[in-house]
Amino acid sequence: xxxxxxxxxxxxxLRTWFPIRRxxxxxxxxxxxxVDGVDFTVSRGKTLGLVGESGSGKTxxxxxxxxxxxxxxxxxxxxxxxVMALGSGELRRLRRRMQIVxxxxxxxxxxxxxxxxIITEPMLVHGLYDRRERKRRAAELLERVGLAPEHxxxxxxxxxxxxxxxxxxxxxxxxxxxxxxxxxxxxxLDVSIQGQILNLLSDIQDELGLSxxxxxxxxxxxxxxxxxxxxxxxxxxxxxxxxxDIYAHPTxxxxxxxxxxxxxxxxxxERRHVRLAGEVPSPVNPPAGCAxxxxxxLTRKLAQDADVKETTTIFSDSQPVRIMxxxxxxxxxxxxxxxxxxxxHACLMRQ
Amino acid sequence: MTQIPQNVVEPPAEExxxxxxxxxxxxxxxxxxxxxxxxxxxxxxxxxxxxxxxYLAMLCDGFVAPYPYNAWDRQQAYHPAWNLHVVDAExxxxxxxxxxxxxxxxxxxxxxxxxxxxxxxxxxxxxxxGQTGTMLFGLLKTGVHLYGVQAPARLYLLGADWQGxxxxxxxxxGGRVSLTIGIVGTAIAMIIGMIVGGISGYVGGAGDTVxxxxxxxxxxxxGFYTLMILYNTxxxxxxxxxVYFGVVVILAFISWASLARVIRGMVLSVKxxxxxxxxxxxGSSPWRVVTRHVLPSTFSYAIVAASLQIPAYxxxxxxxxxxxxxxxxxxxxxxxxxxxxxxxTEMTFHPWLLxxxxxIFLTVMAFNFLGDGLRDALDPRTVGLKKE
Numbered sequence: 143x144x145x146x147x148x149x150x151x152x153x154x155x156l157r158t159w160f161p162i163r164r165x166x167x168x169x170x171x172x173x174x175x176x177v178d179g180v181d182f183t184v185s186r187g188k189t190l191g192l193v194g195e196s197g198s199g200k201t202x203x204x205x206x207x208x209x210x211x212x213x214x215x216x217x218x219x220x221x222x223x224x225v226m227a228l229g230s231g232e233l234r235r236l237r238r239r240m241q242i243v244x245x246x247x248x249x250x251x252x253x254x255x256x257x258x259x260i261i262t263e264p265m266l267v268h269g270l271y272d273r274r275e276r277k278r279r280a281a282e283l284l285e286r287v288g289l290a291p292e293h294x295x296x297x298x299x300x301x302x303x304x305x306x307x308x309x310x311x312x313x314x315x316x317x318x319x320x321x322x323x324x325x326x327x328x329x330x331l332d333v334s335i336q337g338q339i340l341n342l343l344s345d346i347q348d349e350l351g352l353s354x355x356x357x358x359x360x361x362x363x364x365x366x367x368x369x370x371x372x373x374x375x376x377x378x379x380x381x382x383x384x385x386x387d388i389y390a391h392p393t394x395x396x397x398x399x400x401x402x403x404x405x406x407x408x409x410x411x412e413r414r415h416v417r418l419a420g421e422v423p424s425p426v427n428p429p430a431g432c433a434x435x436x437x438x439x440l441t442r443k444l445a446q447d448a449d450v451k452e453t454t455t456i457f458s459d460s461q462p463v464r465i466m467x468x469x470x471x472x473x474x475x476x477x478x479x480x481x482x483x484x485x486x487h488a489c490l491m492r493q
Numbered sequence: 494m495t496q497i498p499q500n501v502v503e504p505p506a507e508e509x510x511x512x513x514x515x516x517x518x519x520x521x522x523x524x525x526x527x528x529x530x531x532x533x534x535x536x537x538x539x540x541x542x543x544x545x546x547x548y549l550a551m552l553c554d555g556f557v558a559p560y561p562y563n564a565w566d567r568q569q570a571y572h573p574a575w576n577l578h579v580v581d582a583e584x585x586x587x588x589x590x591x592x593x594x595x596x597x598x599x600x601x602x603x604x605x606x607x608x609x610x611x612x613x614x615x616x617x618x619x620x621x622x623g624q625t626g627t628m629l630f631g632l633l634k635t636g637v638h639l640y641g642v643q644a645p646a647r648l649y650l651l652g653a654d655w656q657g658x659x660x661x662x663x664x665x666x667g668g669r670v671s672l673t674i675g676i677v678g679t680a681i682a683m684i685i686g687m688i689v690g691g692i693s694g695y696v697g698g699a700g701d702t703v704x705x706x707x708x709x710x711x712x713x714x715x716g717f718y719t720l721m722i723l724y725n726t727x728x729x730x731x732x733x734x735x736v737y738f739g740v741v742v743i744l745a746f747i748s749w750a751s752l753a754r755v756i757r758g759m760v761l762s763v764k765x766x767x768x769x770x771x772x773x774x775x776g777s778s779p780w781r782v783v784t785r786h787v788l789p790s791t792f793s794y795a796i797v798a799a800s801l802q803i804p805a806y807x808x809x810x811x812x813x814x815x816x817x818x819x820x821x822x823x824x825x826x827x828x829x830x831x832x833x834x835x836x837x838t839e840m841t842f843h844p845w846l847l848x849x850x851x852x853i854f855l856t857v858m859a860f861n862f863l864g865d866g867l868r869d870a871l872d873p874r875t876v877g878l879k880k881e
Contacts, residue, residue: 205770208774210770210773210774234776234778235776237774237775237776238776240774241774241775242770242771242774244767244770244771245767246767249766249767249768250767250768250770250771251768251771252768252771252772252786252790253523253768254523254789254790256522263772263775263777263785264775264776264777267775267776267777267778267781268776297521297522297523299521299523300521310771313771313775317775317776
């Protein structure tokens with residue numbers, strides 16, 4: 143049988159490239175490298191927070207590992223099963239165990255279906271329970287997520303964003319999954335509602351022993367919610383660690399910059415902001431070597447004191463900038479820290 | 494570091510009833526919202542009432558029309574419109590309108606001079622017994638008519654054609670073809686359009702390319718010429734019923750392509766929406782995703798497109814009939830009735846032969862207004878109820 147200590151989900155070298163087609167014959171002209179070689183694991187009953195700016199590919203990771211989007215390369219193992227190798231029938235059976243909660247509470251519910259049929263549909267397609275039992279469960283789930291059971295006959299447009307997100311959670315829970323991809327489940331909600339939804343998700347996790355892949359761009363949300371954190375930049379993971387480690391000792395310069403951007407709710411405190419130069423580069427043509435090098439403050443600082451032979455000149459915002467040559471030449475890989483093997487990062491300068 | 498408060502104050506009651514602004518406790522389905530929005534569209538409601546009256550009259554044609562469509566009387570050829578009187582030959586007023594028996598003589602220029610026999614008045618009666626006609630597409634026979642006069646007098650509210658047949662009765666009977674051809678044709682076109690557009694949009698790839706090129710090919714050929722060419726492929730020995738279906742199929746054949754393109758576009762946009770992703774993540778089969786989630790979302794567009802396409806069918810049938818292709822005499826359609834009014838002589842001397850054109854105009858306008866109203870009412874951008 144499967145080892146209980148083994149991670150529930152293992153993702154290795156996952157790549158999702160979207161082809162850009164041009165011309166009369168729709169020739170593939172280039173690729174958007176939305177996900178470009180990502181490895182991580184999600185432990186049983188734990189939450190992995192996946193953090194990154196918009197456009198870093200974190201949503202694509204979630205959808206690719208559920209096979210909602212075709213992968214380009216890579217492997218995903220869920221509870222010992224090779225997800226990417228499953229046939230369509232086996233995949234549908236596996237979908238009962240892997241669910242998703244979407245970011246947009248308005249787009250993710252079919253406006254033409256009642257709340258009851260939205261929640262019962264996954265049970266119906268998996269042939270779980272009979273008709274009456276499904277209805278009973280739908281009412282029970284609605285109650286569990288904090289809505290009234292009599293709301294089964296209502297339509298999604300009659301609910302607010304937070305209530306719809308609760309419906310989306312009830313739908314994901316209806317088939318008793320082991321793993322849920324929470325794709326920015328609170329970023330479209332009011333701050334006051336965010337707390338409620340997060341509490342609901344964590345209560346459900348404790349109750350049912352679920353594992354989450356929690357995708358977010360808000361580090362504060364992840365800090366409250368996740369057991370482990372992975373930071374993504376331009377389709378790659380730059381740092382993974384336990385929550386305590388990543389907030390206490392960020393190692394990758396990008397993580398440092400992200401953490402310094404989180405506001406502190408205390409006007410008397412001041413923080414040293416790490417300002418990043420420029421914009422996120424295009425994933426069509428990502429920078430060579432370390433994808434972060436055009437914006438990295440660390441490599442610039444190191445280049446000031448380094449031997450000229452070890453540096454090179456790049457253009458950032460049409461300004462010449464000297465950085466370390468190694469950052470443009472070598473693609474970094476995730477390596478554990480010497481003193482903490484659970485803490486991995488992908489900064490060439492600090493490895 | 495920031496901390497999301499663990500025990501936030503519950504926000505003020507998030508009660509869906511308050512949001513719905515509807516009847517408390519009763520859920521508002523998207524359909525009932527559309528109906529409410531449509532009711533606020535005055536022109537569309539007028540059009541709807543006009544259409545309902547026309548369709549009811551068409552269904553009960555044998556009862557509503559004073560004569561069967563083929564009740565001819567050569568003595569009454571080209572009888573002018575409106576022979577109802579309320580004032581008799583002696584100048585006395587009668588509350589109940591009446592008609593006189595009339596006949597014609599030719600003047601030296603062979604114009605018809607109509608003379609009325611004023612010795613006896615035939616009052617207009619409700620629910621009179623007359624010639625037996627059929628209704629409900631010929632399923633029921635009826636000898637009773639909603640209104641009429643006793644023979645030998647004849648009522649010609651909209652005049653008579655060259656065989657002395659009542660034009661109003663023939664317009665009502667003509668609805669059997671002219672009012673149904675659009676609906677049957679659109680239904681066929683919609684089924685084909687949904688299948689082709691659904692496959693094309695959802696599956697994509699090479700199949701999509703091939704199907705779209707076929708659609709373009711069909712849309713490329715001017716519709717009316719395709720109609721004429723296809724009509725000529727029908728054998729000459731068909732009954733009027735068979736001709737009717739032949740024409741419907743031909744009309745549907747030239748119009749499914751544009752519906753398929755509209756539906757394909759809708760499917761493409763719905764396909765990538767989160768609720769379709771959610772259905773796939775829930776384990777729904779592709780068939781279920783398409784039939785339960787994707788196609789129903791295109792329905793509102795398809796309904797609007799269809800209601801705006803019905804006039805094209807009515808006009809297409811009329812166009813074919815006017816040039817003598819289509820359902821043949823004596824079965825009336827608005828198109829083949831207009832065929833009689835083709836020459837300038839007819840239009841000058843018997844302008845009442847143009848009444849079927851008015852019926853076509855009314856129907857086409859009504860469908861256009863209804864389509865406009867439906868488009869506003871089903872607009873996917875109006876998520877909830879429209880403001881007053």
